Amino acid sequence: MGKNFKMVAKTLYGLEELLAQELRQLGASAIETGTRNVSFEGDTGFMYKANLCCRTAIKILKPITAFNVFSEEDLYKRVYDMPWENYMSANGSLAIDATVYSEQFTHSQYVAFKTKDAIVDRFRDREGERPNVDLDHPTLRINIHIDRNICTVSLDSSGHSLHKRGYKTESTLAPINEVLAAGMIMLSGWSGQCDLMDPMCGSGTIVTEAAMIACNIPPNLNRDEFGFETWPDFDVDLYERIEDAALNKVRDFHFKIYGFDKDPVAVKKAKENAKNANLQDFIDFEVKDFFESEKETGRQLYMIFNPPYDERISVADISKFYADIGSTLKHGYAGTQAWMITSNMEALKHVGLRPSTRIKLYNGKLESKFVRYEMYEGSKKEKKQ
Template sequence: MNIPKKAILQKGQGRTRKLAKLEYIYERESRYFAQVAESVKDLALKEIQDLGGKNTQPVFRGIWFEADQSTFYKIVYLSRLASRMLVPLVEFQCKDKDDLYKGARTIRWEEFLTPQKTFSIASNVSESQINHSNFAGLRVKDAIADYFRDRSNRRPSVDTESPWIMINVHIHKDRAAISIDAGSGPLHKRGYREARVSAPMQETVAAAIIALSGWNGEEPLLDPMCGSGTLLCEALMHYSRIPAQIFREQFGFERLPDFNVREWEAVKAAADKAIRPLPRGLIRGSDISDLAIEATRTNLMGLHYGAEIDVELADFRQLNRVENTLIVTNPPYGIRMGKDQNMKLFYKDLGQFLKEQCKSCTAYVYFGDPGFIKHLPLAPSWKKNLEIGGLDGKIVKYQLY
């Protein structure tokens, strides 16, 4: 891809300056990339389109889309299913380390950071002559350091924990792309999880389960094995329209040279204003573990209307009859179960609970280990792969008549 240079008037946070600059891909094409797990790509595609993304193009592990500035801010702030949002800067042929170094040096890095700031690099390579992701990241790091050292004899430092800006390097079939991470990190890290139990569900997995269920608040929702409450939190955020990134303190798009603070503040204000109350009792959960209940209550405490969710210390086997309710749950498995636990008996009991105590309900059960599906003695309506969050899981729907 040829990246032209031209003289432009650039506006950034109140400053106007005339300079000859490299026109970045996102500036020229208003095009961005959402990293998305393959198994939720259709859901994420609809989400991006509903939020205003145009000319969407699904590709392997992601979706290209076009958006104006304010719409892009909105998509980053509200998306529940994307794992990262990337702002593409340059793309070039990259057959060896020198090509990568030279390509990285074409970027005017002073527009994004200074020697006093910090950065980190995430890199991924596939089907290329450069075949080591860490090496690619180090080569781009060297290019950035040398860029500043040649101009000021100083260089920014690498900070992998809390950098000023996060840079993404992707090389596929000897074609390199360098982007800015618009969310300054993985978007599944919502910020509400202050307490946890063993092997907690990733937030994007829970969001995908809620989306697949089609739940819209017309019937109550119950998680009878809520763990640390991730499904309950995501159900609350979905119903009450709480922005997925409401607790994120900084965004990578704020580091872009054309960042428009007024547009961002307007987008954020409109999204926050759209938050609606949660009716008492619409969402509820329970768990046999007092530690899990404590963690759930802690995590709900920081969310809008989290206090409206009833959380009960109880074994699902002893719950009262449930009717006309949507049930979503992630049963314990593997490391989440005690070594003495009889798994076959556990799933037999779960099946009996769903069949006898949950008439006129629909259940969506997530199996992090699909091998346990056969132990739940109910006929599924359907099964779908949900390979996300480091697990090759499945979500199974059971219609309970």
């Protein structure tokens, strides 16, 4: 499979340790966690496997060089001097993503523009023709990261963000990111050991990710393409062997996953998305108002949901809405471990239950708390005794 090289997996804030654990279980070495990223080492086959199998990764980057930059002229010259013909041809296409944390470089789009100019000029000067820019389906997606005066140039092996699993063709007003949904499930400790419910399921992201976790199905199995598939050295036979090996680890699931929503349109969309992922047999969807529901079995239940925050989805009385969540959990869901994420800290106070866990996450740009409520059978005092 070739020798190992360094890679960087990008993730969401609060999911770094989960991603490091995923990479460790897949067989990565030299793992180091950062903020919103995990660096590691592996070979080409492992790069394919990480893209296919990591639930909490957004990108898998392959750094190819790093250098000091003190001006835009430095950046242009150093990028121009790189052997880009090893990575793509003049009749190919490229896209550049840039992130900057620097006093000298303050505009990421300008950095991306200068990088593009340098690559295009090198091809034109050497070969008389130049690659085009294609932001949607480029031959090569390049990542530029400038931290103060250090510029790291990486090849983006993922292409589009890995949260775009390929199954979600129908969306509701405020859908949760697939990587965040998977991370929440993993943080909760649920891996298929009992029933799971999302009582406000929207387009079904949480329950669909849960079904994949329960059955150990690779999260990115339904994607149309990865970035590495257009690289000159792409080994399709190796990728197919890795995909087959991952599919051989799929397991049975013997409990139930429930997705409820009071909006019939949302439930219809959720069903369609689950069907796209070939997971419709594992999830029971139903049009149901959570506030008029109760637990239907005596079995242990995990509940994970993303209620409205009164941000993208407005609620007439958000305080009462959250109070009703607490009341419904208390009176209808004994024997349940309930987790929910919200950015509305004021509304959260009205739940009227004391969370046993609070984890800081971000839902998009919204700083949020992922909280757990333990709904015991009988009193908490009896449970402890």
